[in-house]
Amino acid sequence: MGVEVAVEGLTKSFGSQNIWRDVSLTLPAGEVNALLGPSGTGKSVFLKTLIGLLHPEQGSVIIDGTDIVQCSAKELYEIRKLFGVLFQDGALFGSMTLYDNIAFPLREHTKKNEDEIRRIVMDKVELVGLAGAEDKLPGEISGGMRKRAGLARALVLDPEIILCDEPDSGLDPVRTAYISQLLIDINAEIDATILIVTHNINIARTIPDNIGMLFRKELVMFGPREVLLTSDQPVVKQFLSGDRFGPIGMSEEKDEAVAAAEAAMQAAGIAGGGTKDDFSEVIPQVQPNPDMPVRQAAIRHRQNVLNIINDLPAGAQAAIRASIADEDRRAAESPEHSATLVAMANHQFDYPGGVAVDQYGTDTEVVSSAGGATEVIETPTQVITADYEADTDTIVIDDRTEEVTTVTREDGTRE
Incomplete structure (x- = not known):
């Protein structure tokens, strides 16, 4: 099972430029999480801070009982073995073939022989759809293929924590759907803790158990996907809908004159370019493929949601209850639905007030x-x-x- 990542009061700056301040959140062990936010809000910086590549000015990052902000270089080296990281640009070694890039963590951190390494590498190569390209150099393939090779490398050690920096960038919509499904299947199979940084709203709405959002140097919110997806906060609603009318501007700080002009256009019925999807509804989450184990994270997540549901706004409560009922109805009506849905429908949950x-x-x-x-x-x-x-x-x-x-x-x- 993946480990919990607890972040408390984290602040990061480059010189006089503050990136974000006082960020606190907990990535629950074994659950899939997503981090959203406009470009330039420091999402990639946050990922690099979690693995100790960047050092914050304040705060703590507790992983498996160790604060990586305060630990020694030797302790940090051991903690990093828990991670698999997909960087935004793939971060492959240009002089190595894809095969050697993917095999690198196995050769660096294990004592496996080359036959074992080849079996594992080719399994991951096939998993990400790169069979036949393993002998190519990174410069000989497309950006999307480099991204998939980077994901294969991130998975070879069956990590307990997987960080994905925009896994959809450079990929077409179909490959993005396959990568998203792959992450859910991996979570079902090894129960890893996963954090995805993305701008892809479809991924944000259908993949994670929990979602956070950075805006104007702060964490706007972090919690169960159902809470953020039904939020009335203007910045959240604007980002999810992809509309230009709202607090987010071309530069992060939208000035009053621009905001007033856009408000007038909106009042006049001029479209802001956003989707018209109904974000009061919690759409179904992607489920593991039929041959995958039950995703235990989904069961834990539903219990977390039920623990807080009575404290949520009425609209969010209604949307969540409708979503839960729909999931269980689908599980009851069709044997082809995910084993995870069936397990949740039959699971005993503890409700507020001690009722089981x-x-x-x-x-x-x-x-x-x-x-x-x-x-x-x-x-x-x-x-x-x-x-x-x-x-x-x-x-x-x-x-x-x-x-x-x-x-x-x-x-x-x-x-």
Whole structure:
């Protein structure tokens, strides 16, 4: 399983130029994360700081119990063995073939013989669609192929933490979809902690479990994808929609005159060029291929979301509940859906208040918490908890009137 990465109060500058300040977030162990933000906000700098290539002025980065900001060079060398890194430009050695580039970490950090190395390298070469190109030099192939070779090299040690700096850059939409699927499959297979820096909104909406966003030298927010994707924050909504009307300008700081002129254009019905997608909806997350193991990160992630759902705005709560119900409905209706969806549909989750239920099962049942004070009515599409009047024997669910089992609480209320 991947390890947790805990960042606290991180600040980085180059000379007098502050890049970002007081960044705090935690990449949960084994989950897929994405970091968004306009160009020039320091996303790549953040990745390089996580692996100790850049040293921050303040803050800590705790990885596997070690603060890499304060540790020795020897300790940092050992911590880096946990990482697989896909740099933005591939960062391949120009004088080495793709094969030797991909084999380099195995030769540097393991004692495997050349037969073992060849087996592993060719497996990764095929995985990223470069079979037949392994003897070429980086200068002899396209930028997209170099990116895929860089990803193969990042994966050869089956790392516990994978950092991907814009994995879609230089790739066509179809190859981008394959790379995205590959990252989800890898997470299912080795439960690695993954951080993706991207501008690709489709990746951001469908791949990660958690999303963060940098803007104006600060971390705007970081948390479950469902929270950011339903956020009402103007900068988040503008970035997700790709619209020019909003806080983000051609330069990061949009001046008041430009903002006022654009507001007038927007009021006049002039389009800002953004997508018209409904971002109040949480669209389905990409699932592992059918031959992959259950993605345990998805189960842990759903529990995290359920732990905080009651603290979210009403719109976000509605979107999340609809998303969960849709996932479980798809799992119940089709055996071809991901084993991860089926596992989540059948998993017992702990709900706020101490209630544990076999969520969204096919049979309606009433269960109680350990203390017996809370009752839960379960239906195939959602879980409902509430107090009802003594004579209540029906309830409206999604505009349908359903018969329910009524139980009496110790305080006299019925549910």
